[in-house]
Amino acid sequence: MKKILIVDDEADIIEILQFVLETNGYKCITALDGEEGLKLAREAQPDLIILDVMMPKINGYKISRLLKYDNKYKNIPIIMITARSQEEDRIIGEETGADEYITKPFQVEYVLEKVKSYLG
Secondary structure (H helix, E strand, O other): OOEEEEEOOOHHHHHHHHHHHHHOOOEEEEEOOHHHHHHHHHHHOOOEEEEEOOOOOOOHHHHHHHHHOOOOOOOOOEEEEEOOOOHHHHHHHHHOOOOEEEEOOOOHHHHHHHHHHHHO
8 A cells, every 4th residue: 555645834735635645545654744754754665755835944945855865765756735835845846856746625536646747
């Protein structure tokens, strides 16, 4: 079973994503802040990470950069989900190594589609 780490400081977003992903056969682990998210990414070695940008302690851009520039974790796909919809935000997301950049509000089906495109 593929393992997905969801990191977002909004519990309701985690709940929605977790429900849909688990219903589709994925195992989910979750974190409510960037520090915990980074720790879990390193410990649990998920198959994919769904990452919010604006969070307490460490933001999503920094987590993405830390993981993508580490040979041990660089191949884990990262889907960033954020309320920041400006083009420069998308560019920063890509520069920090995010594989996908989805803006809030988002369609859960679209996120699921993206997850499936990486994990099958």
